[in-house]
Amino acid sequence: RARERERDGVVGRKRDASGQASRARSRAATTATTTALEPFRHRVDADPSFVETTLRTLRTATTELLNLSSEGLSYEELYGKAYALVLRKQGDALYNTISDAVTDHLCLHVASKIADVVGDVEFLKDLETRFARHRKSAQMLTDVFIYLDRVHLKRSGNANLEPVGDLVITLWRECVVNNPRIRRRMHSCMLDLIRRERDGESVDRDALQKVTSMLLTLHESVYVDEFEVKMLDETRSYYKAVAQKRIDIDDCPTFLRMAEARLAQEKDRSEAYMAPRTTSLLLEQARNQLLKEMSQSLLHNATSGMVHMLRANQIENLRRMYSLFSTMDDLEGIPDVMFNHLKEIGKSIVNDLENEKNPAQFVEELFKFKEKYDTILIEAFANNRLIESQCNQAYQLVANLNPRSPEYLSLYLDHMLRKSSKDASQSELEIILNRSMGLFHLFHEKDVFENYYRQHLSKRLLNKRSASDDNELAFIGKLKDDCGFTFTSRMEGMFNDMLTSGDLTREFEGVYSRGSGSMEVNVSVLTTGAWPLKVHKTPINLPHECERTCKVFENFYLSRHAGRKLTWQANMGRADIKARFASGEYEISASTLHMCVLMLFNTHETLTTKDISDLTGMIGDELKGCLQALSCVKGKNILTKLPAGKDVSLGDSFQVNRDFSSKTTKVKILSISAKRENDHERSLTKSKIVDDRKPQIEATIVRVMKAKKRLDHNSIVMEVTAQVRNRFMPTPADIKKHIETLIEREYIERDPSDRKMYVYLA
Numbered sequence: 001r002a003r004e005r006e007r008d009g010v011v012g013r014k015r016d017a018s019g020q021a022s023r024a025r026s027r028a029a030t031t032a033t034t035t036a037l038e039p040f041r042h043r044v045d046a047d048p049s050f051v052e053t054t055l056r057t058l059r060t061a062t063t064e065l066l067n068l069s070s071e072g073l074s075y076e077e078l079y080g081k082a083y084a085l086v087l088r089k090q091g092d093a094l095y096n097t098i099s100d101a102v103t104d105h106l107c108l109h110v111a112s113k114i115a116d117v118v119g120d121v122e123f124l125k126d127l128e129t130r131f132a133r134h135r136k137s138a139q140m141l142t143d144v145f146i147y148l149d150r151v152h153l154k155r156s157g158n159a160n161l162e163p164v165g166d167l168v169i170t171l172w173r174e175c176v177v178n179n180p181r182i183r184r185r186m187h188s189c190m191l192d193l194i195r196r197e198r199d200g201e202s203v204d205r206d207a208l209q210k211v212t213s214m215l216l217t218l219h220e221s222v223y224v225d226e227f228e229v230k231m232l233d234e235t236r237s238y239y240k241a242v243a244q245k246r247i248d249i250d251d252c253p254t255f256l257r258m259a260e261a262r263l264a265q266e267k268d269r270s271e272a273y274m275a276p277r278t279t280s281l282l283l284e285q286a287r288n289q290l291l292k293e294m295s296q297s298l299l300h301n302a303t304s305g306m307v308h309m310l311r312a313n314q315i316e317n318l319r320r321m322y323s324l325f326s327t328m329d330d331l332e333g334i335p336d337v338m339f340n341h342l343k344e345i346g347k348s349i350v351n352d353l354e355n356e357k358n359p360a361q362f363v364e365e366l367f368k369f370k371e372k373y374d375t376i377l378i379e380a381f382a383n384n385r386l387i388e389s390q391c392n393q394a395y396q397l398v399a400n401l402n403p404r405s406p407e408y409l410s411l412y413l414d415h416m417l418r419k420s421s422k423d424a425s426q427s428e429l430e431i432i433l434n435r436s437m438g439l440f441h442l443f444h445e446k447d448v449f450e451n452y453y454r455q456h457l458s459k460r461l462l463n464k465r466s467a468s469d470d471n472e473l474a475f476i477g478k479l480k481d482d483c484g485f486t487f488t489s490r491m492e493g494m495f496n497d498m499l500t501s502g503d504l505t506r507e508f509e510g511v512y513s514r515g516s517g518s519m520e521v522n523v524s525v526l527t528t529g530a531w532p533l534k535v536h537k538t539p540i541n542l543p544h545e546c547e548r549t550c551k552v553f554e555n556f557y558l559s560r561h562a563g564r565k566l567t568w569q570a571n572m573g574r575a576d577i578k579a580r581f582a583s584g585e586y587e588i589s590a591s592t593l594h595m596c597v598l599m600l601f602n603t604h605e606t607l608t609t610k611d612i613s614d615l616t617g618m619i620g621d622e623l624k625g626c627l628q629a630l631s632c633v634k635g636k637n638i639l640t641k642l643p644a645g646k647d648v649s650l651g652d653s654f655q656v657n658r659d660f661s662s663k664t665t666k667v668k669i670l671s672i673s674a675k676r677e678n679d680h681e682r683s684l685t686k687s688k689i690v691d692d693r694k695p696q697i698e699a700t701i702v703r704v705m706k707a708k709k710r711l712d713h714n715s716i717v718m719e720v721t722a723q724v725r726n727r728f729m730p731t732p733a734d735i736k737k738h739i740e741t742l743i744e745r746e747y748i749e750r751d752p753s754d755r756k757m758y759v760y761l762a
Helices: 002-014 017-034 050-066 075-087 091-115 120-144 146-156 164-177 180-198 205-218 220-246 252-273 276-292 295-299 306-312 315-325 329-351 353-357 359-379 385-399 405-417 426-442 446-462 469-483 485-514 544-560 592-600 609-616 620-631 679-708 713-724 732-744
Strands: 574-581 584-591 606-608 639-642 653-656 666-668 710-712 748-751 754-760
Touching: 050 075, 050 091, 050 120, 075 091, 075 120, 075 146, 091 120, 091 146, 091 164, 091 180, 120 146, 120 164, 120 180, 120 205, 146 164, 164 180, 164 205, 164 220, 180 205, 180 220, 180 252, 205 220, 205 252, 220 252, 220 276, 252 276, 252 295, 252 306, 252 315, 276 295, 276 315, 295 329, 306 315, 306 329, 315 329, 315 359, 329 353, 329 359, 329 385, 353 359, 359 385, 359 405, 359 426, 385 426, 405 426, 405 446, 405 469, 426 469, 446 469, 446 485, 446 679, 469 485, 485 544, 574 592, 584 592, 592 609, 592 620, 606 609, 609 620, 609 653, 620 639, 620 653, 679 710, 679 713, 679 732, 679 748, 679 754, 710 713, 713 732, 713 754, 732 748
Parallel strands: 584 666
Antiparallel strands: 574 584, 606 653, 639 653, 710 754, 748 754
């Protein structure tokens, strides 16, 4: 207004007399703008006794509402009185009056009546019923004193003041629940009912549910302190006693069924009248006492424990055990028991002398062993990773306990893939091949298996003894998928040689048949590096008919492949010979070496061992085995040995057995040679395998160092082991030895500043 007057004064000085009327109107407007109306104020005379009278009235009304006696009460009038007290800043007095009224009502009337109720269930029902009435009255009090809650509590700034409804409920907890008589009785009644129900009695679950709901309504901490903690302690004591009693009289399956039933009951009990948060805690306490504390007694029970279940193949009991223990840390030792049991069973299989004598039986036992416990793992233990890991470790341990396991598996497959094995159908053979691959996966020294399998495969291919090339190639494909191309490259090369040899033989037959002679010949040309052949340093002297045919074939082959060299391996061949005896004419199927010996008797009546050696070029065990096969096998003794006996010496003499006879016209002579290696041959094979590993380890070390440039010793060991483990498992000592060799050959060197580090030399 001052600025307006100043502006008006400035304007008035600048205007002439004709602006006087305008300034007058401006002052009139200014006067109207600055006029303000104030509210009518009058003095209110307060009744000195109004506050005290109103508080007394509201206290009485509060007591009536707590008793749900609202007849004759006007909610508008009570609300107005509370409103008036708050306006007069008597909110604290009103709040304290309400608190005192509720406290007196609960402590003097309600608590004593509840405590005097006779009967446990009746006591709990009365407690809950009165609480329900109290909650209803709390709602009515909230409606009456809503202005106190909305205005006074906010203005007071006292965070400890609760709304009236919450105050009424809090006072119930302090005056009723915390009443010593009620509290002790409430605890004992609830726990006693739960204990009776656990003992098989039928109890009033509804009463328990309502009381626990009351405690939750008061606050979760009240529920925990007044019920949950004590109930869990009681559960611990109860099931500890049950477990100790039953473990002495029940066997393991019976105890587990009892535990399963008890846990199901506890879960049902918790869901019926406890808070959701209690279920897991309750089950944990029951499990701890029934299972965890008794786990060693259950698992290691000599007559009915886990080992007994495994031996008896009790899938249902094992499934129940796993289900009960699955929620506990480390399954309470189940994986360890499984590992130790598998190790024990596996050792018994490996150490069985009958299995040692029969490789096929040994492998079949391992198949059954693994199949049985794989089934248990799936059906009883739900393929639990921890148990599966322990099973695989046990399988590996068992499979590698016998160093001859790779050889036995190869012998087993050799038997199953031969033409003579007619027991297995194609589908069964596929199952056998898959089982064999499962066992092969477990071997640490896969290259040992490769060595034996190549030897047996070569004999099947050369002697035309393989039942199906498709089956052979299928298994080689499985090996290739598991170990890579280099593992099976030589096996595939063997098949390629046989295919090429077939085409070459057919082409030669066309040329040879036009030449001379009627001898039928089938030649296999083998690549030296692909076939595991023992090359004869001294050649075998073949009969003249065979020598002539060999010369013709050699000229034929070299004319098509100049620069190559053929070395004849008579020990790997077979021959069919026609022989006439007094009993009739027979067709003798024998090895080429047998044929060389028999053909000598076309021109000699009697020959000594030394004579035969000089004429054929055979020496040592090879010659002895050949002569034993022709003279010492009953029913196939084409030659007669003097003196009689199985042992062959240089002075023994041989002649044709003119009394020879056979029920069949075709006689098959088998070589006298063990399918399994003797100790000397095994040591030679092992030495050869070790020699083959050396360049592989060294090449891997160089490859790793070339990629990494600089590595410490432990890292080299880890890298090399990871790269060659699909063929064999090198020891750290072997790797260290080859590292030293490479340092001497200047492929790598030690770091001068850190002797633990190695550096690649380009």
